[in-house]
Amino acid sequence: MIEALKPLVLAAVVTLILGPPVLAFLRRLKAGQTVRSDGPRSHLAKAGTPTMGGVLFLIGLTVSTLVLAPPSPLTLSTLILTWGYALIGLVDDGLKVILHRPLGLMARQKLGGQVLLGLVAGVAAMLWLGRGSVIQVPVTGWHWDLGWYYPLLAALLLVATTNAVNLTDGLDGLAAGITLWVALAYGILALTLGQGELVTFAMALAGGCLGFLVYNFHPARVFMGDTGSLALGAAIGFLAIMTRTELVLPVLGGVYVLETLSVILQVVSFRLTGRRLFRMSPLHHHFELGGWPESRVVLFFWALAIIMALAGLYLLTI
Template sequence: MLYALLAPLADEYQVFNLFRYLTFRTGGAMMTALVISFLMGPTVINWLRQQQRGASNIREDVPEQHLAKAGTPTMGGFLILIALICSTLLWMDLKNAYIWIVLLVTAGFGLIGFADDFLKLTKRNSKGLSGKLKLVGQITISLGAAYWVTAVTPDTLSSSLALPFLKDVLLNLGWFFLPFAVFVIVGASNAVNLTDGLDGLAIVPVMIAAGCFGFISYLVGNAIYSDYLQLHFVAGSGELAVFCGAIVGAALGFLWFNAPPAMVFMGDTGSLSLGGALGAISIVTKHEIVLAIIGGLFVLETVSVIVQVTSFKLTGKRVFAMAPLHHHFEKKGWAEPTIVIRFWIIAMILAMIGLSTLKLR
């Protein structure tokens, strides 16, 4: 909005030339989202607490120590979405199709998560929406977003998969690109959801991944930098840096209230929408495999669940004391802050490895 209003005035007033720079608008989106989170946080949390009416939303399949968190409201992702969407709309180029696609996925997945969390809050139902219903909604939104991406991306890239560490290599997936894109978006969404089990555990790795993809988006969307780094240039994708900046700001603001002991939980509203957003950004920037590296912590948590379920069904034995993986370490006696901080460290290491793919080609 500000870009459309103020950038055209740059020829007459030099100060408005700032709005033509992605870096300035990315910083503006980050700070705007942070301020919105700080200002609206107490109000949103109080409203959620009133809606909950003392009902417990703690799942039954978690370690016993989680019972002490009963009464903490969920659906805190609603605060993230408000800050993220408002700041993005304020600072983005409204004519950019890619950012509208990512906003569609974010808002759509957020609505699915909101419905799930709302049932938990108001209906005293700790399970919320059925898994099948959520999955159908996610697939439908992802399929629409994937088709839109192929429609606005140049034919040489629209249905192709880029491989990290290899330059000038594109695998043309053809019609298979659509189900592949759906798998990436839905998989990323549910992987973040599985990771969101301890105070502050998921939001910081999301913030780290968003920061990395903000940098990647900026490089991929710049013809000079993408050529120098031998990346596949995707015209217009640089605008996603603004969106990623807004994620970082909104996540920082939410962490203020989600830090142990949490005043509010992210809930499916936040985890599904943020994970879906990261998946959609990776599709646009042609860095789907890099997302699996940068978001390796989310992959690890998901794999732990798959291994646990598969092992129990085939052998009747459990590999982990409890899945996802963070619950395993809780069962082993690790303190919650220890698990959270060590997982943050792992997320940072994986992010550095993922970013190294930009140069090692």
């Protein structure tokens, strides 16, 4: 277990060291975040905070994984996929904050890139990385061979996870803190499965998030942007794919699911009845507008993330 902590520590240290120069560069680039005018008024003070800070933990994750993981197609695949989704987010962020195109990438461009990467990842996992096309149904012990439908499931999973993390990234330290616990759960799971490369990757991901929180917890000095949120979602999604826990991910990453469901339910309720279920969605804003301080909301969701991660691990033992 001590060996498994090395990637976490190295990624955290690299992320911490890179913080000051990267933040200075983003300020010179004038990569400041714009803030929604219809959001909580307390968020208006965040306008201009540097974004695209996801590159910080991405570098920490990459350095730690390459230094400590056994060189293999799986190691490279996890990093390439994570950076691929990060690149989509980086382009989107750049268009918004540097070229001042408020909407960034067009929705179909962004979604198209995510689906394409997801399909490639599904095929690679099935044919080249030894994952196969069988999914396991938790608790029941059932197995289901999807054959060539598996890449479609993989793409759906990756697109859903990346966008769920993106929705979750609305408060200082929220997405990074939640992903820290989900990544730790996957590190423990991979350790029990004897998947050394995934142990290193998952723990390095947790370490990158931990180091990033020093700069991202309230009051945040930098935001991860879509660069970071899409990368985190891809990393978690691919961990689920390679550990064959696609159907357990909604429990392990239960907070992502709650945040996404709150948005869906809000839209459906308003269209059908003209009323909103929540003060504002995603769900974290509902608590904010209810008078909770931002840090309290974040810590509450972190605690919920820990409970869900433990529940997911327990589910795999039944």
